[in-house]
Amino acid sequence: MARVIVDVLPKAEILDPQGQAVARAMGRLGVSGVADVRQGKHFELEVDDSVDDAELERIAGSLLANPVIEEWVVRRVP
Amino acid sequence: MARVIVDVLPKAEILDPQGQAVARAMGRLGVSGVADVRQGKHFELEVDDSVDDAELERIAGSLLANPVIEEWVVRRVP
Amino acid sequence: MSRIGVITFPGTLDDVDAARAVRYAGAEPVALWHDDADLQGVDAVVVPGGFSYGDYLRAGAIAARSPVMGPVVEAGRAGMPVLGICNGFQILCEAGLLPGALVRNHGLRFVCREVGLRVEADTAWTSSFTVGQEIRVPLKSGEGRYVADAATLDALEAEGRVVFRYTEPAPNGALRDIAGISSADGRVVGLMPHPEHAIDALTGPGTDGLGLFTSVLRRLTAAA
Amino acid sequence: MQASPPAPSSAPPVDTVERAASTPDEAQPHAALGLRDEEYARIRDILGRRPTEAELAMYSVMWSEHCSYKSSKVHLRRFGETTTEAMRARLLAGIGENAGVVDVGDGWAVTFKIESHNHPSYVEPHQGAATGVGGIVRDIMAMGARPVAVMDGLRVGPLDAPDTARVLPGVVSGVGFYGNCLGLPNIGGEVVFDPTYAGNPLVNALCVGVLRHEDLHLAFASGTGNKIVLFGARTGLDGIGGVSVLASETFDAADPTQAPSRKKLPSVQVGDPFAEKVLIECCLELFGGGLVVGIQDLGGAGLSCATSELASAGDGGMHIDLDAVPLRAADMTAAEILSSESQERMCAVVTPENVDAFMAVCRRWDVTATVIGEVTDGDRLRITHQGATVVDVPPRTVAHDGPVYERPYARPAWQDTLQADSVAGRPRPSTPGEIAEQVRALVASPALASRAWVTEQYDRYVRGNTTSATPADAGVVRVDEESGRGVAVAIDANGRFCQLDPRAGAQLALAESVRNVASSGAVPVAVTDCLNFGSPEDPAVMWQFAEAVAGLADGCAALGLPVTGGNVSFYNQTGSTAILPTPVVGVLGILDDVTRAVPHGLGPEGHAVWLLGE
Numbered sequence: 001m002a003r004v005i006v007d008v009l010p011k012a013e014i015l016d017p018q019g020q021a022v023a024r025a026m027g028r029l030g031v032s033g034v035a036d037v038r039q040g041k042h043f044e045l046e047v048d049d050s051v052d053d054a055e056l057e058r059i060a061g062s063l064l065a066n067p068v069i070e071e072w073v074v075r076r077v078p
Numbered sequence: 079m080a081r082v083i084v085d086v087l088p089k090a091e092i093l094d095p096q097g098q099a100v101a102r103a104m105g106r107l108g109v110s111g112v113a114d115v116r117q118g119k120h121f122e123l124e125v126d127d128s129v130d131d132a133e134l135e136r137i138a139g140s141l142l143a144n145p146v147i148e149e150w151v152v153r154r155v156p
Numbered sequence: 157m158s159r160i161g162v163i164t165f166p167g168t169l170d171d172v173d174a175a176r177a178v179r180y181a182g183a184e185p186v187a188l189w190h191d192d193a194d195l196q197g198v199d200a201v202v203v204p205g206g207f208s209y210g211d212y213l214r215a216g217a218i219a220a221r222s223p224v225m226g227p228v229v230e231a232g233r234a235g236m237p238v239l240g241i242c243n244g245f246q247i248l249c250e251a252g253l254l255p256g257a258l259v260r261n262h263g264l265r266f267v268c269r270e271v272g273l274r275v276e277a278d279t280a281w282t283s284s285f286t287v288g289q290e291i292r293v294p295l296k297s298g299e300g301r302y303v304a305d306a307a308t309l310d311a312l313e314a315e316g317r318v319v320f321r322y323t324e325p326a327p328n329g330a331l332r333d334i335a336g337i338s339s340a341d342g343r344v345v346g347l348m349p350h351p352e353h354a355i356d357a358l359t360g361p362g363t364d365g366l367g368l369f370t371s372v373l374r375r376l377t378a379a380a
Numbered sequence: 381m382q383a384s385p386p387a388p389s390s391a392p393p394v395d396t397v398e399r400a401a402s403t404p405d406e407a408q409p410h411a412a413l414g415l416r417d418e419e420y421a422r423i424r425d426i427l428g429r430r431p432t433e434a435e436l437a438m439y440s441v442m443w444s445e446h447c448s449y450k451s452s453k454v455h456l457r458r459f460g461e462t463t464t465e466a467m468r469a470r471l472l473a474g475i476g477e478n479a480g481v482v483d484v485g486d487g488w489a490v491t492f493k494i495e496s497h498n499h500p501s502y503v504e505p506h507q508g509a510a511t512g513v514g515g516i517v518r519d520i521m522a523m524g525a526r527p528v529a530v531m532d533g534l535r536v537g538p539l540d541a542p543d544t545a546r547v548l549p550g551v552v553s554g555v556g557f558y559g560n561c562l563g564l565p566n567i568g569g570e571v572v573f574d575p576t577y578a579g580n581p582l583v584n585a586l587c588v589g590v591l592r593h594e595d596l597h598l599a600f601a602s603g604t605g606n607k608i609v610l611f612g613a614r615t616g617l618d619g620i621g622g623v624s625v626l627a628s629e630t631f632d633a634a635d636p637t638q639a640p641s642r643k644k645l646p647s648v649q650v651g652d653p654f655a656e657k658v659l660i661e662c663c664l665e666l667f668g669g670g671l672v673v674g675i676q677d678l679g680g681a682g683l684s685c686a687t688s689e690l691a692s693a694g695d696g697g698m699h700i701d702l703d704a705v706p707l708r709a710a711d712m713t714a715a716e717i718l719s720s721e722s723q724e725r726m727c728a729v730v731t732p733e734n735v736d737a738f739m740a741v742c743r744r745w746d747v748t749a750t751v752i753g754e755v756t757d758g759d760r761l762r763i764t765h766q767g768a769t770v771v772d773v774p775p776r777t778v779a780h781d782g783p784v785y786e787r788p789y790a791r792p793a794w795q796d797t798l799q800a801d802s803v804a805g806r807p808r809p810s811t812p813g814e815i816a817e818q819v820r821a822l823v824a825s826p827a828l829a830s831r832a833w834v835t836e837q838y839d840r841y842v843r844g845n846t847t848s849a850t851p852a853d854a855g856v857v858r859v860d861e862e863s864g865r866g867v868a869v870a871i872d873a874n875g876r877f878c879q880l881d882p883r884a885g886a887q888l889a890l891a892e893s894v895r896n897v898a899s900s901g902a903v904p905v906a907v908t909d910c911l912n913f914g915s916p917e918d919p920a921v922m923w924q925f926a927e928a929v930a931g932l933a934d935g936c937a938a939l940g941l942p943v944t945g946g947n948v949s950f951y952n953q954t955g956s957t958a959i960l961p962t963p964v965v966g967v968l969g970i971l972d973d974v975t976r977a978v979p980h981g982l983g984p985e986g987h988a989v990w991l992l993g994e
């Protein structure tokens with residue numbers, strides 16, 4: 001079994017209202033020094049060792065993320 | 079400026095309906111070899127160098143995650 | 157009598173309403189099941205609203221990959237009229253039948269209210285209206301903000317594929333106030349607001365929504 | 381931290397009935413579980429031995445205020461006493477069932493009930509409110525009905541109180557999230573602001589369901605050999621905060637690494653409305669196929685409640701095997717499995733020959749279903765875990781024969797002062813300027829401001845039968861598309877009136893709710909109530925409660941309307957300050973034809989405006 005993390009973020013050119021709302025809330029709460037926030041999704045998968053990197057890319061790009069609006073990073077963790 | 083990542087996941091003992099729905103969907107979509115999926119949130123922050131780790135913890139625990147039902151990890155990235 | 161399929165996925169909510177609208181328009185609604193890759197010989201398909209699979213992952217993402225969607229995509233590409241309402245629109249985009257995507261409302265909240273829509277294109281689902289006509293129907297969604305890259309938006313507008321536009325600034329922040337679009341041949345249409353909730357003044361804002369269903373019926377009977 | 385490392389991890393001994401009998405003096409944390417010494421002694425009396433851990437968990441949760449109504453029972457009897465046969469004429473099921481069921485004509489019946497989810501909604505507003513909606517919807521499903529609408533009565537602190545900014549948006553998004561995703565139109569509710577709710581908001585959710593008379597299902601387990609099926613979500617460690625004192629005792633010693641996380645179990649449950657929507661459709665298909673003998677929802681007190689209530693309502697005994705329960709967490713103890721409040725679960729009694737068909741329906745809806753036991757001869761509820769008997773009790777003693785308290789009550793000394801403090805001597809606006817100023821203040825007050833911010837987050841169109849929702853005096857839904865038969869529902873309460881005079885205040889809430897239903901054109905026929913009060917241990921609160929119940933019962937009798945069910949929520953207070961006494965009253969009315977309902981607001985120009993009454 002391997003642990004795989006897939007992080008998905010809205011593409012830079014897509015408005016990220018959630019991230020912006022968080023950034024605004026920081027200002028209201030008196031947190032200063034945070035210039036920008038982007039919010040996406042974080043997936044942790046338990047996968048069989050038989051699943052190779054190409055298959056993981058396919059799962060990420062065809063199901064976990066929507067390539068029209070999102071970008072993603074896949075990494076295996078120990 | 080530093081880049082900081084905060085990953086938020088539902089606590090292990092708390093129901094993760096999204097992760098479970100995704101895991102089930104994988105089976106139906108003919109993706110095999112994925113045993114478990116957990117889904118959470120992924121934040122990328124741009125912060126001033128003046129913001130220290132304690133402050134980051136505070137931001138994560140009060141704004142980005144809901145400590146009642148979620149746990150989180152903060153890390154600085156180069 | 158024309159037969160119009162209405163798909164039910166786990167978590168679909170407005171299938172009863174869509175079937176009622178089909179009936180009011182004078183066609184026979186045929187229940188289609190998500191797990192069954194059989195369109196039962198219907199003449200057109202409605203993908204209704206709701207929260208298929210709880211909107212988990214992304215709205216419409218899991219439903220778009222169910223068995224029934226294979227033949228729907230195939231038939232839609234071959235010219236069968238397909239209407240996606242709200243979650244159905246999200247599903248059609250996720251399935252690649254329509255371009256772009258629907259994301260979280262810019263206000264981050266679910267919005268339920270009556271909206272005005274301008275009909276901007278003559279399609280299989282809008283031929284009962286005149287281009288430029290304004291109609292009133294309910295909108296109710298949390299992820300209804302239509303987005304696509306600028307090139308796609310320009311192309312949609314140039315090709316007359318923006319079918320519905322909000323008459324006021326889009327309550328969800330949709331780019332260029334787009335409420336609904338169509339395929340290049342004008343047979344596959346998706347929109348966020350709910351025409352099936354505007355078929356009777358007793359339960360909705362009026363009867364404007366019925367026009368979508370009578371349109372397709374006209375198209376089908378003319379073709380027959 | 382423990383000084384010496386534990387012995388190699390060996391599972392703690394399972395506390396079986398046998399073991400309990402042979403270790404009568406083993407200390408048990410009954411007080412930490414909320415049981416008083418005499419209650420604990422009574423359990424030992426009933427069983428003739430000390431209870432096992434699992435039994436203690438069951439009794440403690442079932443004998444809690446929330447489940448046993450131990451402080452309110454003596455007063456609630458008043459409803460039964462004042463309800464005449466004539467008032468009962470329309471009732472197919474009344475108080476005591478999951479929800480009351482009212483005959484609305486043409487073979488249709490309607491079931492409705494209101495319930496509170498106050499404390500969880502303060503801890504985690506979004507999930508607390510969401511699971512509150514989920515819980516009341518399952519009550520309605522358990523009657524055999526299709527849920528068709530929800531309403532929500534919300535009470536929070538002042539708009540500018542810091543907690544309100546956290547609680548109100550969270551509660552509204554939670555109510556919307558769950559109800560919208562279930563496809564239930566929200567047809568009305570209330571939003572009330574008052575400082576006494578600042579640390580203790582009230583979230584009262586009402587659900588309406590529709591069924592044909594022949595589809596009425598009651599919660600009982602009968603027929604020896606019939607199977608008990610648990611279906612819906614898996615059982616996890618949610619909401620077992622209280623019972624973790626049991627776990628910590630045994631687990632601390634055995635495996636200290638496990639103890640900390642176990643001990644700090646949140647009592648928060650996370651709702652999965654998608655799972656519940658699928659469960660609704662699955663249940664309706666099961667009912668339609670005649671595959672269910674009896675059914676019970678799992679809410680507070682989880683399996684403890686469902687098994688003991690099903691068994692005590694039936695005519696036999698019951699055996700449950702906890703090893704068959706599908707779990708979400710590893711190594712759950714019997715006490716934890718029995719107390720888990722995991723959401724979106726139901727328990728059904730099914731004849732052996734129907735089990736396969738039952739399972740097939742569940743598979744079609746992708747709902748997990750498992751036979752966890754059966755109805756047996758005799759009159760004991762026996763529960764086994766890991767092959768050994770961990771519970772062996774007379775089910776009625778758990779479900780119905782809990783303690784009953786005659787709590788002292790007394791009219792508080794401050795009541796006279798409060799009542800004497802009238803507006804008589806206050807300055808009144810007299811100049812046009814002052815009056816204008818006052819009108820502006822009223823219009824701008826949160827109490828009267830538009831509720832659109834709330835109601836726009838709720839779907840009111842889904843299912844296409846809502847003929848009146850916001851803004852309206854009552855929500856109206858069509859029950860039968862052919863005939864246009866429908867029902868109107870309103871909920872109302874005014875805590876400030878009740879504070880001044882709990883008896884009259886409760887009657888005013890009833891009268892307002894009845895008026896709202898009547899002014900939609902419906903004939904009021906039944907009442908449900910959600911009685912939100914402070915601590916019953918405070919004689920002043922208990923007096924408010926007794927007065928309000930008496931007032932409501934008398935009011936209902938005067939109007940000829942039966943109370944069909946409801947909910948009591950005590951201990952709503954911040955420190956020693958109780959909330960305003962808040963008996964929320966829901967009224968159901970019948971319309972023969974919804975097209976003839978009276979619309980809200982002014983009609984066309986030229987119509988006359990009449991004022992009725994003095």
Ligand SMILES: Nc1ncnc2c1ncn2[C@@H]1O[C@H](COP(=O)(O)OP(=O)(O)O)[C@@H](O)[C@H]1O
Nearest residue numbers: 532534568569570571831834835849850851852
């Ligand atoms: N929490 C709520 N949920 C749903 N509807 C609500 C809620 N609060 C208020 N409403 C609706 O908004 C409308 C206006 O509410 P309110 O100002 O309390 O009016 P009224 O005094 O006539 O009851 C009513 O239709 C009411 O049912």
